[in-house]
Amino acid sequence: MNRLTRHTNKSRLTIVAISTLLLTSLSVSAANSKVQSLPLSAERIGTQLQSYQAQGAGPFTAAAGQKLWLQDMDGRSCTSCHTAKVTNMGMHQNTRKPIDPMAPSITADRLTDSAKIEKWFTRNCNWTFKRDCTPQEKGDALLWLSLQ
Numbered sequence: 001m002n003r004l005t006r007h008t009n010k011s012r013l014t015i016v017a018i019s020t021l022l023l024t025s026l027s028v029s030a031a032n033s034k035v036q037s038l039p040l041s042a043e044r045i046g047t048q049l050q051s052y053q054a055q056g057a058g059p060f061t062a063a064a065g066q067k068l069w070l071q072d073m074d075g076r077s078c079t080s081c082h083t084a085k086v087t088n089m090g091m092h093q094n095t096r097k098p099i100d101p102m103a104p105s106i107t108a109d110r111l112t113d114s115a116k117i118e119k120w121f122t123r124n125c126n127w128t129f130k131r132d133c134t135p136q137e138k139g140d141a142l143l144w145l146s147l148q
Contacts, residue, residue, distance in 0.1 A: 045146050048114055049139050057135035065144025068137050076128045078141075086148045103148035111146055 049060060069078045069086075081099055082090040087106050090099035104110040111117060121141075125133035133141070 044112065044114070045142065048117060048142060051114075052135035052139040052142075055135040057139050060136070060139040060143045062140070062144040062147055064137075065140035065142070068133075068141050069144065071129075073129050078124065078128060080128070081124075086145065102145055104146060105148060111142065117142065 049058070052058065052060075069082075070084060071077055081092050082102050086102040088101055090102070091097070092099060100107045100110070102110060104112075117138075121133055121138050125131065125137075
């Protein structure tokens, strides 16, 4: 088995492991919450992570996602609008408009639409970090948020 095949197989195993972990975590979370249905599809998150992986990213870690979420850049961070505790309501810094909690365990339709995920990563990464987020950063952040 060559190096590329081993890397590809390892990547596939990582996606399967993440999907299994998410499905297990979400099932427990849904059973223990007042949300009527699963807050997001482990398959959908797995597909989104595979998309980032196809762009050269991975493996993803929730710890790196949380670190990105809390990272300050010239007085701005994800927490500026969304708060450090993603189960709480946020508020847009300019418009003062309320923002529903980012945690899918609280906001059932959070992280369920790939187009919206990309739209908000583009907009918020440029506002916060003054650049696009990398596929690695998106995957890490998405993984961390999906576990909240």
